[in-house]
Amino acid sequence: MDRIAITGGARLNGTIPVSGAKNSAIKLMAASLLTDEPLRLTNMPRLADTRFLGKLLTRLGVQVTESDGPDGQQTLLHAPEIMSGFAPYDLVRQMRASFNVLGPLVARSGQAKVSLPGGCTIGARPVDLHLQALEALGAKIDLHEGYVYAQAPRGLKGAEITFPIVSVGATEHAMLAAVLADGVTVIHNAACEPELADLQDCLNAMGAKVEGAGTPTITITGVARLKGATHAVIPDRIEMGTYAVAAAMAGGEVRLTNARPGLIDALLDKLKEAGAGVEPTADGVIIRRNGQRLDSVDVETAPFPGFATDLQAQFMALMTTAKGESRIRETIFENRFMHAPELMRLGADISVSGGEARVRGVEQLEGAEVMATDLRASVSLVIAGLVARGETTVSRIYHLDRGFERLEEKLGACGAQVRRIKGDGEAEL
Template identity: 60%
Template sequence: MDQIIVKGGGELNGVIPIAGAKNAALTLMPATLLTEEPLTLTNAPRLSDIKTMTELLGSLGAEVAAMQGGKVLALSSHNIHNHTADYDIVRKMRASILVLGPMLARDGHAVVSLPGGCAIGARPVDLHLKAFEAMGAELDLRDGYVHAKAPGGRLKGAVINFDFASVGATENALLAATLAKGTTEIRNAAREPEIVDLAQCLRKMGAQIEGEGTSVITVQGVDRLGGATHPVVTDRIELGTYMLAPLVCGGTVECLGGTIDLVGAFCEKLDAAGASVEQTETGLKVSRKNGRIQAVDVTTEPFPGFPTDLQAQMMALLCTAEGTSTLEEKIFENRFMHAPELIRMGAKIDVHGGHATVTGVDKLKGAPVMATDLRASVSLILAGLAAEGETVVSRVYHLDRGYEHVEDKLSAVGASIERVKES
């Protein structure tokens, strides 16, 4: 098993290219199941989760070819011969549930295992299932699988009211609605850029969609969809993560491909903390305005609010800020598991339920720490950049699910970081 060793103390200067969004690519890839024609995705991230989705689609009969070093994915679902998504694959990744909507929409039936993924909360799929039931699907949950069938072989348009603006449920409902008979209205829809990206791709394939990026999405179902070529949107979470790097340890870094509209609420908090964020022709240039970062209060919210997927990284920054910060996690329970590891490095953090209080210290100190989930893993690397001495991060397989070549990207701007085999 790999470990990452970080030696802190130096400034970071240079440019970091930002990859295509993992959460967008994992939503776009299942769209191939809606058509017999080819779907090509460019600017794809090279991550283990992409390999898992490739494996899952392949098990259903889809063909996925990675080209240009994995940055281009050529998908074809002209021969879907299996409609069961097995537990052995689905358990690795929550996004696997996104094959349910397309298979149900195209062929009228599907059997999908309940998904797995990071241990950061229950993340139930009940909203997905309620959406399909509203569209006329008959569902049977047994032996850990969702058995779904559309009477007459086709879903029907419906009004879907979500109790919570769930990203995954919005995506699954949107995918399914494209081939449903009639009009579907998704109310209290999530508004994330990844959903806008999915709608744009589906429109290229022939879908009739309006309202993406707002709380109400309207879809007029069509009889068939065609192929398309579509670039995956920039990964706003990777973008935000690397924007924090020069704030943690000093210096100036330009994140190539970044735009403020992807991380608006995040940028507002950085500004309040004493960061300079400048939009350039090629990306976002980030540095400290002057001196030490200041404490700020953060509450995670659905887009366009502060992203839950940047909460752990922000906590790493605030560990050495001047003053006391509070972080409130309102999206997922059990998402402060990185706090005890940061405390091992000398951070002063007090966690009570969904609230964490962080009192800044002058310096963190390197220590052996363990990643508990994807975003926690990179927060420990950021903390290591700010720490005195050596930080050894174990269980970095979490990291590889969401960040491509993290040690290469940080080394290129001056970080002392390397990946080694655990002894």
């Protein structure tokens, strides 16, 4: 099993291009099930998660072709017909978001059998809201032996959907199903993350009629069919925020390109409050730190436009060497402080109580062997390793490969001493 090794102490100086957003790309790929014409996605990241979903879509009848085009990395998806409405557990369990093929399958072919995604290390995250939305649209839902059987032989019908809590996945799923429903669907208490607006733009380019994505109320007027389209995936705000934190942690000056700093204003405000330099540019942002120790800053996760839960672990790593004590409150997912004990192995002073962690900054972290517990936790350990004395080795980095494209290459280009150690013990620079 591969590992990442980091030798701490190098400042970061250079440019890092931000990849397309993983959390958007996988939902856009699922949209290919809604049309018999080709959907071309540009600015596509090459990640374990997109590969997992590509395998599942291929099984369902989608022709998936990756290539390098004039607009960079692209994926062409074409489903002239749905060959199967069955999504088995061995594929769905690899990535929760693959459950979102259920709605498009029912919308286009009237039926589907999709495995429940199973548990998750950062909380239960049940799919009840997804199923309630589909039932509101007229689908008949049955659960048997870990599978969801959904049927709508006469098609889905527009409906009023009110979510009791904000859910990004359920909002996206409802959108994907409702675009082919007969009539008007209104989604209340919808998630407002930028990925929702990106999905709306793609669906509308395919001929859908969606309004309001990015606000709490989304209105969808169903159409009889969708067509093919070309759509550029938005930049990954979590990757952008991760490298911004890494630059603030290691010191130096890093220019992030192909980025939209407005998508991470909450993080950038906290970086400035801590003492890092933040300078927006025409195509991204520059992060600077001249070597002075940062100040401790309190953060609380919240739905967009608040501080993203997917940046919480990275910011905790940053605070481990800041002056004073910071409090980090997690309000989105339970059980999302599993990186804290691993950071403590590097010498961090952290105490966790319920949904709050207190981080008391130390003068110096020390390299050690640590283990990734989930996607965002894994990169927090890399960030800490950038300043830890000696070598830090992060194992179970298959989590990292799910969401970060060419991480060693991007950090290495800025001077970081980071390398991948292959499972057989051979190091790969």
